[in-house]
Amino acid sequence: MIYMCLGAPGAYIPPNFKKESGDFVIGVDHGTIVFRNHGIKVDLAIGDFDSLDEEELAYLNEIDEVISLPREKDDTDTEAALKWILAQGLEGEITIFGAFGGRLDHSVSILWLGYHPILEQIVDRVNFVQKDSFLKFYFPGIHEIRDERHWRYLSFILLTPISNLSLSGVKYELPGVDVARPRAYISNEFVEDKMTLAFQTGRIAMIQAADDHRF
Amino acid sequence: MIYMCLGAPGAYIPPNFKKESGDFVIGVDHGTIVFRNHGIKVDLAIGDFDSLDEEELAYLNEIDEVISLPREKDDTDTEAALKWILAQGLEGEITIFGAFGGRLDHSVSILWLGYHPILEQIVDRVNFVQKDSFLKFYFPGIHEIRDERHWRYLSFILLTPISNLSLSGVKYELPGVDVARPRAYISNEFVEDKMTLAFQTGRIAMIQAADDHRF
Structure with a gap:
């Protein structure tokens, strides 16, 4: 199972969530810090990280794999993460936390993933999970x-x-x-x-x- | 000026908002109660009101004009309110509070107003105002x-x-x-x-x- 957390403020991680052996955990931008704050080890951090403060940026050094994206880019951080999953051939369901509930334009941009061509390759695998x-x-x-x-x-x-x-x-x-x-x-x-x-x-x-x- | 408030939880009314003479205030569903709680007199309440409790429903009796919509309908309460404004020939800008920030599907349905044919008649007049x-x-x-x-x-x-x-x-x-x-x-x-x-x-x-x- 693949778990991703995006950076929405108040991002929800289910209280019973535990990383099992074989799981792959991806922190997308500030979602990396959300996982850390829940005591969950991130396997890959990906994003432009421009919302992270100094202490949070230092934490990136403790993560095995970090992909730094430019701030101005065609794909969102989330799309880049999904492309990475496809390129690596990682299989299994993809559960995404922290997608909605933050800045209105951020939430809308996640919904607009529905129009992205990449969706055809992953549509059956992706679940967006929030508290409510x-x-x-x-x-x-x-x-x-x-x-x-x-x-x-x-x-x-x-x-x-x-x-x-x-x-x-x-x-x-x-x-x-x-x-x-x-x-x-x-x-x-x-x-x-x-x-x-x-x-x-x-x-x-x-x-x-x-x-x-x-x- | 026309002001509307929809029913999003935590609906934002600017703290300096005051109803001026000539303003027309529309409460859409639970937005009626939001206006009341801010001490603002509603001229028209419109909605299916299925989220109102008994005390809130009783408040509807104090409002001059109430339009009760069926729960199952083709248009949303917001679309019905905009159609009413057009039918009455009410002129001026329409400022809408309380559209976003509640249930995800509610927020999305407001954004989908962008695809509704009625938008052509009111697009220059409508502003959605939130806290942030x-x-x-x-x-x-x-x-x-x-x-x-x-x-x-x-x-x-x-x-x-x-x-x-x-x-x-x-x-x-x-x-x-x-x-x-x-x-x-x-x-x-x-x-x-x-x-x-x-x-x-x-x-x-x-x-x-x-x-x-x-x-």
Whole structure:
């Protein structure tokens, strides 16, 4: 299993998370420090590290492999990390913490990974895990999605026009419709322990989310 | 001036915000309660109100105009509010608080307003204002954007492929390029008190953002 942590403030690492033998842990930019602060040894740190202070930068010297990216670049740090995983031939699921919840433009740029060509090569492997939300990208096909988290809300974010979209096993079903523009179908709900998402063309982001904490 | 507040937890209302004569204030769903808690009289409350508790629902009786939407609907509460503004012929800028920062799928659905046909009729009027970020949508043309907030980051989120995109008066300029897929150009910066965004086809969301609060 591959674990990555990005640099969102308040980045969430599940309290029971433990690095097992065979796991590969990647700190992306400030995510490196998040892992350190949780006592988790990072195998690779990658980023431009421009948000790290002096003491944090010194910590990079203790890491076996560090890839320093230029600040101005075509790919985001996250895309560079995923390309590195593909280039090295590292197999297995990729769980990404700390993607959302920080600066609005940062969060959006992670969601925009959904439009990046690299996604075609890794879409089945990548899970974004937050404290109160879980995101996964889907390409055309028939997908069974399980209600593993038992959170209330299940949302489908259409990144593109979509043909023959059907949702079954949910509170608000869709029978196989063509959707001409990107739309956000939010606040659906599981009615059983699994549901089926099917579509023929386009890309979709699925989000499972817990209720807002009231303020 | 029209002010709207959506229901994001921790919704930000600027501390110096005061309702002036001629202003029209719209509470969207739980945003109604946010305005109340800031002592601001709401002229219209609109939403499905399914997140309000009993005491909050009782408060709706004190509001002159309340539009109750069904829970399952094609438009979001925000889109319904914007349609209402257009139907009534209400003029002036529309400042929207409380759009981002709550549930991930909620935030995304607000950004997806950028793909809604209604945006064509109101794009020049709508500003999304948060404590540490400011979002505005742009359609093709030449746009002067001012550094009114003096925050560090300036990001351009391409919602579609874009032709002849140029950014000038910024740290990382673009000379008039065609971009074939939606991309997020984040963490640019003003170098003067204003910059120019120009493009010929497509839709773009501009975000100005303050530095992350470190955790």
